[in-house]
Amino acid sequence: MHYVLLPFIICAFLKYIDCKGCVQLDTYSFDKITSKFEASLIKFDTAYPYGAKHDAFEAVCEAAYSSPDLLVGEVQVKDYGEKDNEELAKRYGVIKDNYPTVKLFTKNGPVTFVTNDDKDFTSDNLKKFIRSKSQVYIGLPGCLEDFDKIATEFIKTKNIDEKKSLLKKAENLWDKAKGNRENKSAETYVKIMRKILEKGPEFITNESVRVENVLKGKINKEKQTEMQERVNILQSFSIHDEL
Ligand SMILES: *[C@@H]1O[C@H](CO)[C@@H](O)[C@H](O)[C@H]1NC(C)=O
Numbered sequence: 370m371h372y373v374l375l376p377f378i379i380c381a382f383l384k385y386i387d388c389k390g391c392v393q394l395d396t397y398s399f400d401k402i403t404s405k406f407e408a409s410l411i412k413f414d415t416a417y418p419y420g421a422k423h424d425a426f427e428a429v430c431e432a433a434y435s436s437p438d439l440l441v442g443e444v445q446v447k448d449y450g451e452k453d454n455e456e457l458a459k460r461y462g463v464i465k466d467n468y469p470t471v472k473l474f475t476k477n478g479p480v481t482f483v484t485n486d487d488k489d490f491t492s493d494n495l496k497k498f499i500r501s502k503s504q505v506y507i508g509l510p511g512c513l514e515d516f517d518k519i520a521t522e523f524i525k526t527k528n529i530d531e532k533k534s535l536l537k538k539a540e541n542l543w544d545k546a547k548g549n550r551e552n553k554s555a556e557t558y559v560k561i562m563r564k565i566l567e568k569g570p571e572f573i574t575n576e577s578v579r580v581e582n583v584l585k586g587k588i589n590k591e592k593q594t595e596m597q598e599r600v601n602i603l604q605s606f607s608i609h610d611e612l
């Protein structure tokens with residue numbers, strides 16, 4: 370029996386040490402470290418976690434590399450031996466049946482990442498959660514930080530001249546885009562802004578519906594990626610509040 374289990378244990382362990390950019394936290398380091406960051410995305414889980422949810426979280430760890438104000442960490446809770454971190458889990462109301470539980474800690478206190486369905490536990494949804502509950506930047510595929518900032522201001526202001534000058538700013542940035550991918554994203558932002566100026570903010574709603582419908586249809590992989598990135602960019606033009 371032990372020989373049968375061994376490969377699983379080794380795999381789980383390899384997977385675990387492979388978690389790039391993920392900081393292991395415990396009862397002693399938790400407050401000390403999380404308090405230094407504007408936002409901390411923390412996964413409470415069993416020791417040596419693995420599986421689809423862990424993979425989704427891992428992808429966020431990697432993506433957080435370019436977000437200096439965001440800490441991504443993990444608390445591994447043991448219900449055996451020394452019962453490591455059990456106190457910590459208890460403090461935040463995390464119970465074993467709900468592992469993995471992901472919480473975002475900000476100055477406003479913790480909020481829990483909730484999904485209706487396990488299949489919604491994706492890295493993109495985790496990123497959307499971070500974006501909706503904090504001010505730290507973490508890019509969704511296709512999104513660009515500088516353009517996201519402009520998009521937020523663009524949607525906030527009711528002043529047409531201000532909108533026009535933000536469009537100008539985006540157009541100038543577009544000229545500086547590096548590489549095909551960035552160029553394509555920059556173009557998408559600029560074109561959306563032009564359309565909003567032309568048709569009003571309703572364009573965002575209509576365009577989102579249109580693109581979601583295209584995504585539901587039969588399209589190739591390339592088109593699907595393009596449309597998904599368009600959805601993500603459109604989301605940058607919506608008011609950030611709920612997931
Ligand atoms: C960006 O894309 C446009 C076409 O959409 C093209 O005219 C331009 O040369 C591209 N710029 C770069 C830097 O690739």
Ligand SMILES: *[C@@H]1O[C@H](CO)[C@@H](O)[C@H](O)[C@H]1NC(C)=O
Nearest residue numbers: 568569570571572573574575
């Ligand atoms: C958005 O869609 C509605 C319903 O299809 C339509 O009446 C409206 O004119 C559209 N608005 C814009 C800005 O395209």
